[in-house]
Amino acid sequence: MTYSLEKCKVLIVDDEPQMCRGIRKILDNFRVVVEDTASEVFFEADCAVAKDEFFELIERQDYGIILLDYKMPDVSGLELLEHIVSRNKNTLVIMITAYATFETAVQSTKLGAYDFLAKPFNPDELRNSLKKAVTRFMLSRKAQEFEEEKKKIRFQFISVLSHELKAPLNAIEGYLDIMQNRFDSISRDDFNLMLNRSKIRLDGMRKLIFDLLDLTRIESGEKKRNPELLDLSKIAASSIEMFSEDARKRNIKLSLNAEVPGEIIADRAEIEIIFNNLISNAIKYNKDNGFVRLKIAQHRDKIRIIAADSGIGMSFEEKARLFKEFSRIKNEKTAHILGSGLGLFTLNKIVKFYDGDIKVKSLPGKGTVFAITFAEGVLYDN
Numbered sequence: 001m002t003y004s005l006e007k008c009k010v011l012i013v014d015d016e017p018q019m020c021r022g023i024r025k026i027l028d029n030f031r032v033v034v035e036d037t038a039s040e041v042f043f044e045a046d047c048a049v050a051k052d053e054f055f056e057l058i059e060r061q062d063y064g065i066i067l068l069d070y071k072m073p074d075v076s077g078l079e080l081l082e083h084i085v086s087r088n089k090n091t092l093v094i095m096i097t098a099y100a101t102f103e104t105a106v107q108s109t110k111l112g113a114y115d116f117l118a119k120p121f122n123p124d125e126l127r128n129s130l131k132k133a134v135t136r137f138m139l140s141r142k143a144q145e146f147e148e149e150k151k152k153i154r155f156q157f158i159s160v161l162s163h164e165l166k167a168p169l170n171a172i173e174g175y176l177d178i179m180q181n182r183f184d185s186i187s188r189d190d191f192n193l194m195l196n197r198s199k200i201r202l203d204g205m206r207k208l209i210f211d212l213l214d215l216t217r218i219e220s221g222e223k224k225r226n227p228e229l230l231d232l233s234k235i236a237a238s239s240i241e242m243f244s245e246d247a248r249k250r251n252i253k254l255s256l257n258a259e260v261p262g263e264i265i266a267d268r269a270e271i272e273i274i275f276n277n278l279i280s281n282a283i284k285y286n287k288d289n290g291f292v293r294l295k296i297a298q299h300r301d302k303i304r305i306i307a308a309d310s311g312i313g314m315s316f317e318e319k320a321r322l323f324k325e326f327s328r329i330k331n332e333k334t335a336h337i338l339g340s341g342l343g344l345f346t347l348n349k350i351v352k353f354y355d356g357d358i359k360v361k362s363l364p365g366k367g368t369v370f371a372i373t374f375a376e377g378v379l380y381d382n
């Protein structure tokens with residue numbers, strides 16, 4: 001495992017300068033490995049021997065850990081403790097005192113101190129206390145970073161989503177305006193054209209909403225999974241049946257070659273989403289008179305689904321962002337094709353849930369092959 005090197009700023013608040021120096025020296029050569037965050041932490045310490053110095057330093061920067069003397073000549077340690085806690089809840093305070101009584105311990109803990117160290121203490125006692133504190137500090141820092149990242153992703157997601165919903169709304173509103181304002185002057189054909197286009201945009205919105213529901217159910221973990229023994233070739237066949245009309249309209253030949261039945265223990269609805277997305281894409285991004293070939297095969301001791309099409313294909317760069325949410329390849333060939341860009345994002349989530357693997361090969365103008373191999377939850381058929 002590789003560890004990232006992280007710094008933890010420590011402030012030592014003690015009116016005895018030799019105490020400060022002593023602690024600092026111990027910290028200089030001390031490192032703590034925090035397994036859960038895969039980090040190795042080193043310490044950088046500042047000293048404050050008086051109240052003014054303390055306030056100056058604490059205003060200037062955030063400390064991970066503060067070693068705080070309970071009794072300072074010009075101020076009470078508890079007063080400083082209150083100040084630290086109200087300022088930054090993530091800072092962990094270790095109280096140091098020569099008068100370690102039960103009452104002082106209770107009082108400081110109530111005010112938010114993390115730990116308590118009684119003077120005199122030896123270097124190992126100090127290291128143990130710091131190790132505990134820094135582990136806690138790193139864990140809460142990671143949790144905070146994770147929360148922030150989550151917020152950012154959520155914000156981006158909602159921004160793109162509202163854009164995706166606004167675009168068809170604007171289009172439909174535009175058609176309605178024309179139909180209302182120019183009711184007398186537009187032809188019957190134009191009228192029908194605008195109605196049909198509005199219906200297509202509405203269909204797109206409905207699909208986006210259903211895709212979102214699928215996705216949220218999968219992501220939230222709220223969706224109840226019903227693992228059962230499934231026959232992939234049967235699900236593939238019914239998915240092909242579902243898209244046969246779309247394919248027929250463009251004279252695209254759909255075929256299924258089930259080399260093995262492909263038995264797998266999984267949730268039926270999720271496997272259906274996988275097939276539906278693969279087939280829907282293979283038809284949508286195909287050429288008229290093309291083909292879509294679906295295969296269920298055995299790959300070593302695993303089951304593999306292969307979807308090959310004779311479609312428009314994609315470049316290497318386009319392929320790289322295929323599984324991102326709302327990712328759609330925009331060019332003159334795809335401009336007229338509707339979609340939300342959530343299909344493969346959802347598919348990828350499901351495949352990852354089953355510890356599966358997805359490989360994509362594509363040649364612009366020639367076609368694309370998706371190969372999904374399931375690692376777990378699979379029963380092989382010999």
Ligand SMILES: Nc1ncnc2c1ncn2[C@@H]1O[C@H](COP(=O)(O)OP(=O)(O)OP(=O)(O)O)[C@@H](O)[C@H]1O
Pocket residue numbers: 207211277281282284285309311312313314322327328329330334338339340341342343344345368
């Ligand atoms: N078989 C394929 N051949 C060529 N391009 C494809 C293929 N499958 C996907 N793509 C490209 O990847 C993009 C993302 O696919 P994805 O299925 O996630 O979204 P979508 O089809 O646009 O919308 P939807 O959410 O309705 O499925 C598509 O917009 C398309 O540009």
Ligand SMILES: [Mg+2]
Pocket residue numbers: 277280281339343344
């Ligand atoms: Mg799709």
